[in-house]
Amino acid sequence: MKVCMFHLMPYRDLPADFDKQYKSAYIDPVWFDVADPKKVGQYYNWTLDEFIHAARSGMNGVCTNQHHQNVYGFMANPSLMGSVLARATDGMKVAIVQLGSTLPSTSPPTRIAEEYAMIDCISGGRLVAGFPAGLPTDATISNGIVPVEQRERYREALALVQKAWSAKEVFAWNGKHYQLPMVNLWPRPLQQPHPPIWIPGSGSATTVDFVVDRDDSFCHLSYYGAQNAYSLGDFYWDRVTKRGRDANPHRLGFLQLIGVSESDEAAEEYAPHAEYFFHKLLRTAPQYRDIPGYQDHASLVHAMKTPLRERFDVRDLRYKDFVDRGFVITGSPATVRDRLIEGVKRLRIGHLLTLLHFGSMPHELCMKNITLFAREVLPHLQDLWDDEWEDRWWPESLRQKRPVAAAAVAS
Amino acid sequence: MAAMPMRKLRLWQDKIETEVAIFGDGPPLVFLHGSWGLRNDQEFLELLARTHTVYAPKHPGTSEGDSEAVHQIDDWWDLIVYHGELLDRLELKSPVLVGHSFGGLVACEIAAAMPERVSKLILIDPVGLWREDMPIKNWMLLSPADLRAALFADPKGEHAEKFFQLPSETAERIDAQVGFIWSQACTGKFVWPLPDKGLKKHIHRIAAPTLIVWGKADGVIAPAYAEEFARSIAHARVAMMDGAGHMPHFEQARSVAALVGEFLRN
Numbered sequence: 166m167k168v169c170m171f172h173l174m175p176y177r178d179l180p181a182d183f184d185k186q187y188k189s190a191y192i193d194p195v196w197f198d199v200a201d202p203k204k205v206g207q208y209y210n211w212t213l214d215e216f217i218h219a220a221r222s223g224m225n226g227v228c229t230n231q232h233h234q235n236v237y238g239f240m241a242n243p244s245l246m247g248s249v250l251a252r253a254t255d256g257m258k259v260a261i262v263q264l265g266s267t268l269p270s271t272s273p274p275t276r277i278a279e280e281y282a283m284i285d286c287i288s289g290g291r292l293v294a295g296f297p298a299g300l301p302t303d304a305t306i307s308n309g310i311v312p313v314e315q316r317e318r319y320r321e322a323l324a325l326v327q328k329a330w331s332a333k334e335v336f337a338w339n340g341k342h343y344q345l346p347m348v349n350l351w352p353r354p355l356q357q358p359h360p361p362i363w364i365p366g367s368g369s370a371t372t373v374d375f376v377v378d379r380d381d382s383f384c385h386l387s388y389y390g391a392q393n394a395y396s397l398g399d400f401y402w403d404r405v406t407k408r409g410r411d412a413n414p415h416r417l418g419f420l421q422l423i424g425v426s427e428s429d430e431a432a433e434e435y436a437p438h439a440e441y442f443f444h445k446l447l448r449t450a451p452q453y454r455d456i457p458g459y460q461d462h463a464s465l466v467h468a469m470k471t472p473l474r475e476r477f478d479v480r481d482l483r484y485k486d487f488v489d490r491g492f493v494i495t496g497s498p499a500t501v502r503d504r505l506i507e508g509v510k511r512l513r514i515g516h517l518l519t520l521l522h523f524g525s526m527p528h529e530l531c532m533k534n535i536t537l538f539a540r541e542v543l544p545h546l547q548d549l550w551d552d553e554w555e556d557r558w559w560p561e562s563l564r565q566k567r568p569v570a571a572a573a574v575a576s
Numbered sequence: 577m578a579a580m581p582m583r584k585l586r587l588w589q590d591k592i593e594t595e596v597a598i599f600g601d602g603p604p605l606v607f608l609h610g611s612w613g614l615r616n617d618q619e620f621l622e623l624l625a626r627t628h629t630v631y632a633p634k635h636p637g638t639s640e641g642d643s644e645a646v647h648q649i650d651d652w653w654d655l656i657v658y659h660g661e662l663l664d665r666l667e668l669k670s671p672v673l674v675g676h677s678f679g680g681l682v683a684c685e686i687a688a689a690m691p692e693r694v695s696k697l698i699l700i701d702p703v704g705l706w707r708e709d710m711p712i713k714n715w716m717l718l719s720p721a722d723l724r725a726a727l728f729a730d731p732k733g734e735h736a737e738k739f740f741q742l743p744s745e746t747a748e749r750i751d752a753q754v755g756f757i758w759s760q761a762c763t764g765k766f767v768w769p770l771p772d773k774g775l776k777k778h779i780h781r782i783a784a785p786t787l788i789v790w791g792k793a794d795g796v797i798a799p800a801y802a803e804e805f806a807r808s809i810a811h812a813r814v815a816m817m818d819g820a821g822h823m824p825h826f827e828q829a830r831s832v833a834a835l836v837g838e839f840l841r842n
Contacts, residue, residue, distance in 0.1 A: 305768070305769070306717070306769070309768075309769045311764070311765050311768045312716075312761060312764065312765075312768065313637075313646055313647075313761040313762065313764070313765050314765065317647065341650065450719065451719070452716075452717050452718060452719050452720075453717065456716060456717070457716050457757045457758070457760035457761040457764060458760070458761030458762075458764060458765070462643035462644070462754070462758060465754050465757060465758060466750065466754055469749075469750045469753045469754055470750055
């Protein structure tokens with residue numbers, strides 16, 4: 166198994182009355198009314214430090230992502246973060262997981278192909294190329310893409326990127342959404358014909374089938390924990406089998422919020438930050454999220470047909486509920502270890518993406534979380550599946566086992 | 577009201593199936609619906625059908641069974657050429673053209689690109705022009721409450737209720753919910769992210785006598801736009817409607833139909 170650190174890069178110090186003033190973490194909060202630019206500069210630097218500490222402490226990879234115009238997480242260009250991390254982890258056996266640049270939002274998409282290729286070159290072939298389709302909020306509002314065209318653009322862009330990475334001759338691209346007269350990328354990724362590809366999704370049948378048929382690795386980036394993803398996991402592995410693929414657990418990546426303390430009681434220290442995350446940050450106005458055209462027609466019909474499951478308002482829940490319901494896994498190292506192993510095995514997770522920073526978590530607490538996680542929990546996870554399955558969705562130069570103890574001592 | 581009689585046409589190299597409601601008696605009148613599809617226009621169209629044969633086509637992607645047609649029309653040029661083909665297939669040389677909201681913009685661009693194909697033009701709260709001091713609300717990004725307030729002079733009235741009401745029978749309810757969202761997706765393709773797509777450069781080509789109808793309580797597109805359109809179109813006059821918001825032909829069907837009838841008689 167591979168264990169990576171994920172980070173959203175949120176605004177950590179929103180005023181207490183923020184959620185009374187703003188009904189949406191996206192679009193509406195006005196920069197000059199809310200943000201302290203010096204703090205924001207500090208956040209980006211802390212985020213990089215937290216990633217680097219995770220890398221030094223033995224984590225297998227560091228994961229960036231792309232979001233715009235919000236307080237929830239604003240790595241507007243993940244390639245900028247990825248390139249710093251590629252340089253800062255020079256010589257370390259750590260993957261740079263760009264999870265990732267959202268193809269529909271950038272025109273032409275060869276720009277993303279170039280950025281990913283640069284990171285792969287700078288890192289010596291340690292890039293994992295993630296290709297999320299992107300939130301509709303980001304693509305259609307912040308980047309002006311036509312909602313009903315987002316998926317089409319994504320698929321054409323992905324095909325163009327892959328061809329641009331590996332084509333042996335200069336070629337013209339005459340697509341519906343993109344036209345380029347002569348494509349000959351400089352640079353190309355070290356990893357040929359392409360770096361390993363991960364595709365995040367919410368679990369719709371269309372996306373799952375697309376990823377499985379392409380033989381890429383699927384990631385489910387949920388905030389609600391492994392405990393609440395069993396039916397999705399079962400659905401995923403069922404599709405994998407039906408479409409004739411092997412049950413290699415590294416076909417599935419999953420996100421989990423985690424907080425490690427010295428004891429279960431001490432883990433209360435994560436409570437305000439979890440509540441900040443779920444109450445203040447995880448809030449997009451429905452009209453900014455459910456934009457007509459983002460869902461294709463079949464998915465729309467399916468959504469209307471499926472009776473509404475138990476809908477809770479996360480703002481009615483408190484930290485204790487988040488723990489009880491498994492949204493967050495917090496506690497002593499033993500508690501975290503046990504809960505994580507349970508979830509990982511139940512879902513067959515081969516790529517565990519740990520959100521070791523969430524919400525308003527201060528820098529010092531995050532660094533402690535990383536230290537404790539890496540020292541006390543990580544060694545119990547990293548060998549999972551390795552005796553039986555090779556991780557084909559991991560940079561080839563990093564596939565040997567990482568000596569965790571040595572890495573921990575070195576930091 | 578009984579369902580409007582529909583004819584199905586295959587157009588665009590056989591790639592698009594278009595339903596067209598056709599009924600009434602008299603000279604031909606083509607009605608181009610707005611962003612929410614051909615849903616709440618029937619009462620108005622039946623009034624027009626007393627003096628005209630009404631042709632109400634569904635925008636590509638909104639016809640039953642061909643949701644993917646939306647991907648066959650890429651841009652405004654495609655859309656105008658498509659409508660030329662539609663008019664040919666319906667054997668309409670120079671009909672009256674009526675357009676509401678998004679349909680009003682389509683009507684303007686048809687009238688500008690093919691002036692000889694439009695005998696008279698009626699625009700009901702059309703999108704298409706833009707003034708920095710009067711930005712148009714993106715109706716696809718409004719909350720249901722804000723949409724309701726923007727669309728209707730009486731947000732609590734029977735027309736507002738009817739607009740948002742869903743059938744109780746499951747299959748019909750799903751159809752209505754899906755249709756409400758998908759018609760916005762398909763029409764929205766051509767006016768995203770802002771409904772300023774070039775009409776200002778073409779509008780001088782509109783030759784047809786034009787009636788511009790506007791609801792005084794239109795909260796989506798400010799009523800002052802009526803004068804913007806009137807100023808830019810050679811032979812245009814304005815009728816401002818009391819007790820109506822963005823959909824005066826729905827909220828005040830009889831009054832608007834009467835105005836239209838009078839305009840068409842002269």
